[in-house]
Amino acid sequence: MRLPKFSMGIGDRFAHQGVAQLDAVIEAGRQGAVVAPVWNKSHREHSIVGSSPVDVRHEADDAVQSRGWRGPYFVDADHIGLGTVDAFIESSDFFTLDVADSIGNKAQPAAIEAFVQANRKLLGSLSVPGIDEPLEISQDLLQATAEKFLLAVAEAGRIYRHIAAAKGEGNFVTEVSMDETEQPQTPVEMLLILAAVAAEGIPAQTIAPRFTGRFNKGVEYVGDVQRFTQEFEADLAVIDFAVQRFGLPENLKLSVHSGSDKFSIYGPIGRAIKRFDAGVHLKTAGTTWLEELIGLAAAGGDGLAIAKSVYRSAHGRFDELCGPYASVIDINREQLPLPHEVDRWDQTAFTSALRHDRSCPAYNQNLRQLLHVGYKVAAELGAQYTDALDKHSLIVAENVGQNILERHIRPLFID
């Protein structure tokens, strides 16, 4: 099973927007951007929403059937580990092996020694086509990198083999993810990680590193765009090199776990993948839920009332909701409007505070991040929430589709 050159993770917390998301992908295709949709959902999201992996499979299959989509599509068991993968095996055909928690734990000395020996030929000045300066790899760096990452890659190997034993090799797409960690990985580390991935026999088609800068949920990239661009291009060069050198799948590409809406780096990513003739997988995940709220608010009446009540609850349960996401949000509580103020807002006031349009003076990224992690509140509303989605499905779908097409696919794959 082969992941195409361009693909996009389109998470959908409440499994109601599959058709709207697919419509955006179809429209992108008409405009020249062929992108494979990947419906991804993590164990964390499932447990907060109270859904199960088979629901995502049904959503994807139903959307594909209702639109007669003939292109490839996938269902991604996002951020799974050995402890969580089993529930996903049947319904998923894309697995994001999350081994970030094992980074920094040392493998057995013999395993480290064997890795260092096997990669001695990389020592010294290593010219990698596409990177101006040769990579300098000393014995110490090789040793330290093995100590830092080898155990994590071995863990990825265990998860991969566990899935392969159940599904059969070649019947699913494998991603290795190391993004949910504090320290970005350098291009040299990426090279050595890929050497280890190949040695473990993991046919990774995507790899998700932790990039430089902050990738807060649902809001803009915070960091040095130029530095990001350099790092991203070096990673592309390293991947090309590693594919040749270590015999990894030739469609191996970077997966950008964007946390959604990193508009300032879409341009640089788009230009870099063109220059390197590389593919990319972009995970955007959670903003579909925010577009649902925008759609409900824009509908006014009971839709707007639900959006306000979600905000009121989320505001009152700040610590509980933000806790699991503490490392990927940055909310200034002083700048959150009080619920009784929000209660006085009309449709436009609510949608313009929430919609990610930084040119709009009313846009409030603190409110946006709080609502981003506040989907638990909507999940608890159960049918009250999903019935409202059904009732206002047209205006919700319009916001969901526009967001994917205009804010994500267009800047990255069309412009």
Ligand SMILES: [Zn+2]
């Ligand atoms: Zn991630």
